[in-house]
Amino acid sequence: MSWIEPVAALCPPLVAAALAATGAAKLFAGRRLPARAAGTALPRLVGGPRRAAGVLRATGAAELALACWLLAGPGRAAAGVATALLGVGFLGYLTVARVAAPGSSCGCAANDRAPISWRAFVRAGAVTLAGAGAALATTPWWTAVAHHRVAAGAALALGVAPLCRRPAGRALGRLRGRLFGSPPAAPARAGGPVPFAASVELLERSRAWETAAPLIRSGLLDHWEEDGWRILHYAGARPDPDRGGERPVSVVFALDATADLDRPLGQAIRIGVVDRETDRVLTGELLTGEPPDG
Amino acid sequence: MVSPTSRPDTAPPRRLGRRGFLGSAALGGATIVGASSLGALDADAAFAARGPALDPAVTGVFVAGRIGAVRGTLLYVAGGSGATHHVRLTNATSVWKARPTTADAVEVGDGLYARGVPMPDGSVAADAVWVNIVNLRTEIRGLRRSRIHLVHHHRELVGHTGPETAARYAGGALTPDLGRLRIGQRAQVLGAWRPGDGSVDVIRVTVGH
Amino acid sequence: MTRATDALWAGESTWFCCGPSWGPCGSAGGGACGDCRADGNHAAWPHLSESCWELTRPDLCGEHDLPRRGCGSVLTVSHQCTAAAVTVTISDCGPRTHEFCGEGVCCDGVCLTNRVLDLTPAAFAAIGSLDSGVLPVVITE
Numbered sequence: 258m259s260w261i262e263p264v265a266a267l268c269p270p271l272v273a274a275a276l277a278a279t280g281a282a283k284l285f286a287g288r289r290l291p292a293r294a295a296g297t298a299l300p301r302l303v304g305g306p307r308r309a310a311g312v313l314r315a316t317g318a319a320e321l322a323l324a325c326w327l328l329a330g331p332g333r334a335a336a337g338v339a340t341a342l343l344g345v346g347f348l349g350y351l352t353v354a355r356v357a358a359p360g361s362s363c364g365c366a367a368n369d370r371a372p373i374s375w376r377a378f379v380r381a382g383a384v385t386l387a388g389a390g391a392a393l394a395t396t397p398w399w400t401a402v403a404h405h406r407v408a409a410g411a412a413l414a415l416g417v418a419p420l421c422r423r424p425a426g427r428a429l430g431r432l433r434g435r436l437f438g439s440p441p442a443a444p445a446r447a448g449g450p451v452p453f454a455a456s457v458e459l460l461e462r463s464r465a466w467e468t469a470a471p472l473i474r475s476g477l478l479d480h481w482e483e484d485g486w487r488i489l490h491y492a493g494a495r496p497d498p499d500r501g502g503e504r505p506v507s508v509v510f511a512l513d514a515t516a517d518l519d520r521p522l523g524q525a526i527r528i529g530v531v532d533r534e535t536d537r538v539l540t541g542e543l544l545t546g547e548p549p550d551g
Numbered sequence: 552m553v554s555p556t557s558r559p560d561t562a563p564p565r566r567l568g569r570r571g572f573l574g575s576a577a578l579g580g581a582t583i584v585g586a587s588s589l590g591a592l593d594a595d596a597a598f599a600a601r602g603p604a605l606d607p608a609v610t611g612v613f614v615a616g617r618i619g620a621v622r623g624t625l626l627y628v629a630g631g632s633g634a635t636h637h638v639r640l641t642n643a644t645s646v647w648k649a650r651p652t653t654a655d656a657v658e659v660g661d662g663l664y665a666r667g668v669p670m671p672d673g674s675v676a677a678d679a680v681w682v683n684i685v686n687l688r689t690e691i692r693g694l695r696r697s698r699i700h701l702v703h704h705h706r707e708l709v710g711h712t713g714p715e716t717a718a719r720y721a722g723g724a725l726t727p728d729l730g731r732l733r734i735g736q737r738a739q740v741l742g743a744w745r746p747g748d749g750s751v752d753v754i755r756v757t758v759g760h
Numbered sequence: 761m762t763r764a765t766d767a768l769w770a771g772e773s774t775w776f777c778c779g780p781s782w783g784p785c786g787s788a789g790g791g792a793c794g795d796c797r798a799d800g801n802h803a804a805w806p807h808l809s810e811s812c813w814e815l816t817r818p819d820l821c822g823e824h825d826l827p828r829r830g831c832g833s834v835l836t837v838s839h840q841c842t843a844a845a846v847t848v849t850i851s852d853c854g855p856r857t858h859e860f861c862g863e864g865v866c867c868d869g870v871c872l873t874n875r876v877l878d879l880t881p882a883a884f885a886a887i888g889s890l891d892s893g894v895l896p897v898v899i900t901e
Contacts (some may be wrong), residue, residue, distance in 0.1 A: 298760060300821060300862035302874075308822065309862070315703035358760030362722055363874075371553070434829055450718035453650075454891075455725035455753060462841065462867045470842035476889045477646035483574045490573055492678070493645035505643055509577035518724035529580030531573065540580040613798040613882035617782050631780030631797065645893050662782035664798070666885045680891045681881075685784055686775050688856065705788050722863040737859040739774065739894045744783035751784065755893055757859040 266401030268390035268528055269327040272340055275384070277324040290314065297355035297364035313364055319343065327391060328398075337392030344385030351377055367456025455498065455517040456487045458509055462518065465526035468544060469493075469508050472530065476508075486515040492533070495543060505533040506543075573700060611668035611731070612675055614638055618661045618682075624723075629661055637674035640664045648682035649743035649752045650715060655681055660746045685743040685751060691736045699732070699753060701740060709750040710740060719757040732758065769826060771876035772865050773837065774855055775884035776804060776863030793831035797871030797878065801846055803837070804878035805829050812853035815838040821861040821874045826889060833901075839875065839887040840896035841867035846879075846886040854878040865896040867875040 283290070294300065297528040299309030313376050322341060347365075355373055363377040424470055435549075455524065460466050475492035482488070489510045494503040511527040530539045602661040616630040626638040640646070640654045644667075648656045657663075657680075664684060666679035689708065693700030699710040718732065730739070735756045742751040777785030778796035785798070792812065796802045806816035806882045807828045811818075813877040818826045829835070829850055838845040864873040877897060881890060 294862075297862075299585070301760060358721075361760045362723075382760070433570055452725050452727050453715065454717045458892070461889075462865070465869065469842050469843070474678045474680070475643055476647055476891065477651045478643070478645045479570070480575070480651060481570055483570075483578075486574070486578065488570070488574045488577055492645065507573060507576075509573045511574070511577040511578075517726075527577050527580055529576030529578075531576050536572070538576050538580070540576070544581050578785070613799050613885060615797075615881060630799065649850065661846070662785075663887065664881045664890060679885070679889065682887075684784065684890050685777070686890070687784055703784050706787070708783075708784060708799055720858075733857075735855070739860070739893070741891070745784070754891070757860070757863075757893070759863060 258372065262396060263401050263405050265390040266396040267405065268387040268394065269333060269337070269398040270402065271317055271385035272391065273324040273327040273388075274386060276320040276327075276340070276343075276378075277511035278320075280317040280320030280324060283364075284321060284460070285317075286313075294364065298358035298361040299360075299364065300360050314476040332366070333394065334392045337388050337390070337394070340388030340391060341385050344383075344389070345382050347384060349526045351381055357388050387487050392416055425538065451515055453487070455488065456512050456514070459516055460489060460512060460526065463526050465510060465528050469510075469528055469530070472506060472508050472543065482514055483511075486511040486527075487512055491532075495530075495532075495539065506539065507531045507533050555571075559703040565734060591756060609611050610677070611666065612709050614663070614667070614675055616663060618657065618659055618663055621657060621659060626657065626663065626665075626680075628665070636665075637672075638667065638680065639670070639674045639676050640680065641676060644677045645679045646682065647680070661745070662744060673686070683746065684741070685736060686739065686741045687743050687751070689738050691732060691734055692729040694729075694732055694734060699740075699756070700749075701737075701738070709748075710756075711745075711750060712753050716753050717755050721754065721760050723759075725755065729756070734758065762771035768822060768835065768899045768901050769808050769876055770840070770861060770898045771823070771872050771896075773858050773862075773879050773884070774786060774875055774894050775881055775890060776854060776878045778802065778804075778852055778880060791810075792821045793851045796851035798828040799879045801848045801850075801886065802851035802880045803834070803835060803848040805835075805850045806857050806876060807853065807866060808850065810852040811825060814823040816856055817858040818874065818876065820858040823857060823874055826876065836900045837879065837883065837887065837898070838898045840865075840870065840872055840898055842887070844876075844887040848879065848883045851880075852878070865894060867896060869895075872898075 266461050297309065297313055298353070299332040303309055303312055310413065320466045323336065323340055327340065351363065351373055361373065363373045365377055365380065372538040418494060472493040472495060473491045474494055477489060478492055479490040480488060491508045493506045493507050509529045509531065528540065530543050534538055588653060614628055614630065614636045616627050616628040616636060619629045619635065620627040621722040624640045628636040629639050630636055631668065643681050646654055646656065661682045663678045663680055663682055666678040667675040670676050678724050687703045689701040689703045691699060697712055699712060701710050712729060716729065717727055719725050720727050721730055739757040740751065740753055741755040742753045744751050769901060777798055778788045778791045779798050781788060791804065792797050792808055802835060806818050807813050807826045808830060818863050831850060833850045835850065836845055836847050857875050857877045860875050863875065864871040877899060884890060
C-alpha cells in the first residue's frame, strides 16, 4: 500500500529521537543514576545496585549508538533489525521485572519512580515496530522527510513530547525559584500535597542539614507553612565563649512546600539561627563564620 | 553555597508572633544550595562555609519505659528493669506523638523513649521524647479505606491510616498515595501505638519491590 | 554497599525494638543473643550466623561479602550525612535485607543502598531521630 513506505521511511528519525532522549537521560544521569537504578528491578535481577547502575548506563550507551546508526544511513536495515531486537529485549525485561519485582519502576528514562505500567509496554512495543519499519524501508529517511515535511514534523513532535514534559516542568520550577526567590503557591500535585514527613526527609538528606547538624539538639519542635514555604523549627545550642558552656538557639529551616526527594525543585533550603534568650539572629556568625554586625 | 541575605542581628519586630519571627529569620537567613538525593550543586563551597566546630549534637542518656505519672513538666517513667526515671520537659524539648506535638499530649500509660542530658538532681533534661513510637516489621494482610490489617510477630495488628499517613515504594520519596500497597507485602510500619486498644496509627509505611 | 576502604560496611540502618518494652514491642524479647535492650546501644547484624544469613539474605541484593560478626562484637556506626557516631554491641540477627532490596538513602551525592543494620532505639536516637525511621550509615570496627 502506498502509505506504508513513507511511514516506514519516517521510522528511523522518529525512533532515533526517542532512543537518543532516553539514552542520554540514562548515560548522563550522573549521581542520580544509582538512586534511580535502585528503584528498578535490576538490582534483584543482576545481583546488586552497582551492577544495576552499570546495566542502565550500558543500555543508555546502546540507545545512543543505535540512534546515531539509524540516522547515519549505511546499513539502515541492520540498524532497524537491531532496534527491533532492542524493543523485544525491553518487552522481555518489563515482563520479567513485573513478575520479579511488581512495585519496581521501569528505569526507561532513568527519571521515573512510578511502577511499570502499560505505558512502558506500549513504548517498548513502539520501539519494536519502529525498528521493524526502519528495517523494511527502502527509501532513505531524508528523502521521505523532504517529501512529507508536515507529517514528519508532527510524528517527531508526537514521539518526543512525552519525554520532554517532565524535564521541562522541572527546569521551569528551578527558573521560577531563581527569579522570584520564593516558591509559588503551586496547585497540589496529583495524589495530594507533599506529606509533611517528605519535607522532613528532604531536609534531613540536604546539605543544609549537614551544615546545621552540629547545632541541633532536639527533634522537630514545630512546623508550619508560610507563603509557599514549609518552616521547620528545631532547638539547639551553640558554644558560649564569654560565659563558657553553651547557649540555647533555635534553628529554623524554610523549604519549598511542594518539593520532596523525587522533586527537589530549586534545591535551595534557607536556614536561620536565633539565640533563644535574646532573639538575636546568629545565622551569619554561626554558619558562614562572619562576625555579627554591631 | 551559603550566602547570607540579611543583616545577621536585626532586632525582632515585637508585633510578630513567635512563628512569624522565626519564619522571617529562616527566610531572611542563609540559603544553602545543593541538597537532596540528587547531589550537591555546590558541595565544596558549602563545606568550606561550615560553622565553628561544636560538640557532637547528641550526647547524654536515653530512657525507655512507660509513663507512670505526670507532674507538671516532670514525667515519672517506669523503665524495663523496674527503675523509675525522672524525665523533665523544657521549652526546648521536642515531643513526638504520631506527629510533632507539645507536652500536653503526653499521658499516663504512654510508652516513651527520651534522649537528654543527666541533671545534678538525677533527672534527665530531655532534648527529644518520642511517645508510643513503634517501627515494626509487618506483613500486610488486609487493606481497608482507613485501616491496614497487619501481622507482626505472628500477632494481628490494626493500623489506622489518616491524612498524615505516607508511603514509600521501592526507595522513592514519601507519597500520600497508599493505593500501591498490596496484600502479602512485607512492610515496615512506623507509627504510634494506641495503649487503649493496642492498635497503631500508621505514619509511614515502607514496602520494597 | 561497601564504601571507604577503612569502613567495614555501609548502607541503610533502621531501628527495632528488643528487650522488655511496651505495646507491640512487648513480645520482642532479648534477641538472638539474649541481652538486647531498647535502652542499650545494641544492633542487629545480618550475618550473625549461618542460620541468620538464611533469614536476612543480603546476597540477594548484591551484598555477597558481608562479613560474619557474632554476639558481642563491637561496631562504630556513623551517620553518613552528619558524622554523628555511636558505638554498639551486636545483640541480634537482622534486618531482613532482601525484603527491601535496592532501597537507597542518599546525602552529599552519595547513595548508600540496602538495609544492613538494625539499631536499638537508644543507638538510633544517638545519631538521628527515631521518627526518621531510616538513616544512611557507615560502619567501622
